[in-house]
């Protein structure tokens with residue numbers, strides 16, 4: 083009964099490859115929208131998060147204002163469910179009647195939501211990475227006359243990067259899954275919507291299994307890579323580098 | 326009289342309410358090796374760090390070759406390109422090879438070319454018998470080798486003054502000698518140095534001046550033959566008795 087409802091091979095095949103007689107979008111095609119969204123969003127997230135992290139870590143009193151604003155932003159973006167942001171953007175922005183903001187495509191709104199939410203998470207990962215580099219390294223860099231920028235560029239960031247790769251992959255995995263939430267607001271047929279439509283036509287839930295498998299096909303390998311990097315990092319730490 | 330390499334006048338330093346340096350005045354002349362001795366917490370590290378502006382002083386003046394470092398226009402990184410410092414815990418860059426550790430300063434801070442910086446680094450490694458380690462990463466080296474690389478990293482900047490902060494304290498006793506020999510060799514070439522050490526016999530050997538520090542003040546200051554052999558102040562004598570009794574390694 084369970085297998086018939088959720089893992090019916092006949093319906094799974096129709097769901098994945100589409101069915102011309104019912105005019106149903108193949109789910110693999112719908113999935114391309116999710117993939118495209120996350121592939122474009124992720125580099126933007128990595129880029130936008132960097133200045134946020136560096137500014138929040140900066141000590142200079144001149145930057146107290148920006149630091150405060152960014153802290154508020156990070157708290158907000160991490161504390162509010164993504165679905166809330168998605169619904170507000172898709173249903174709010176178009177009626178705001180602001181020249182540039184109100185006339186964007188669903189894809190651009192989707193990017194905005196994902197970057198808004200994930201840049202906050204990733205900036206925290208960056209910050210933790212930079213802070214985990216011991217202060218003695220900063221002293222050593224200053225001792226050979228490096229400027230503060232050179233210190234970041236040649237000493238702090240390269241060491242932070244090694245620590246940060248695995249947690250970044252984990253965030254990328256979440257982002258990839260959360261593209262489904264964009265579909266809820268966007269009203270385009272991405273993977274989750276396609277699965278719902280399928281279910282509505284055939285009264286069979288196997289399309290959800292297909293959606294799940296498609297998400298897993300990306301998440302699982304990435305998670306394995308992250309685990310492996312984390313284990314490698316732990317081995318290196320346990321092997322002990324004294325400096 | 327020649328211009329002193331370094332001159333501190335009435336230097337003070339506080340962390341919050343805690344006064345760590347309380348009016349320190351001392352001079353390092355060309356070719357001089359000045360050794361700071363004193364109990365843990367007496368302010369030796371803080372004093373050294375103030376000298377190249379790793380820590381901002383709270384009061385007094387620091388002058389380098391007659392130039393006052395207090396001015397707003399004096400930038401810390403420019404001072405540190407002239408005044409090298411080596412730390413107790415080596416602090417090599419773990420993500421860079423020995424060669425890259427040594428060339429980073431000359432290349433990034435001084436703008437030397439890669440070839441020039443590497444040629445010079447290799448020459449220094451050769452001179453101190455570390456040439457075969459050039460392409461190893463720091464964690465592959467013994468503590469003594471790491472510390473010698475750290476000294477070479479400072480030397481590669483062609484410093485006009487070298488600050489050494491208890492550079493043998495983190496080492497196994499067996500590895501202390503190789504590092505101290507290197508410092509002796511530098512002293513023989515006339516490199517001006519200001520160093521903190523717990524190695525009293527080494528200080529006797531290498532120092533032109535011994536400075537005994539207690540609670541951020543200079544108690545006694547003079548040539549080793551006076552301060553170490555015939556201390557005038559009872560506090561110095563007590564400190565030395567304690568150290569020389571427990572000092573099994575320097576023998």
Ligand SMILES: Nc1ncnc2c1ncn2[C@@H]1O[C@H](COP(=O)(O)OP(=O)(O)OP(=O)(O)O)[C@@H](O)[C@H]1O
Pocket residue numbers: 340343345363364365366367368369370371372491
């Ligand atoms: N960043 C800091 N903030 C607050 N107090 C500090 C700081 N750095 C040093 N101190 C304090 O200043 C005093 C002197 O420290 P310092 O490290 O200069 O002593 P030291 O003579 O080098 O000792 P040791 O022989 O243990 O290295 C200590 O009491 C220490 O707790």
Ligand SMILES: [Mg+2]
Pocket residue numbers: 369370371490491
């Ligand atoms: Mg110290």
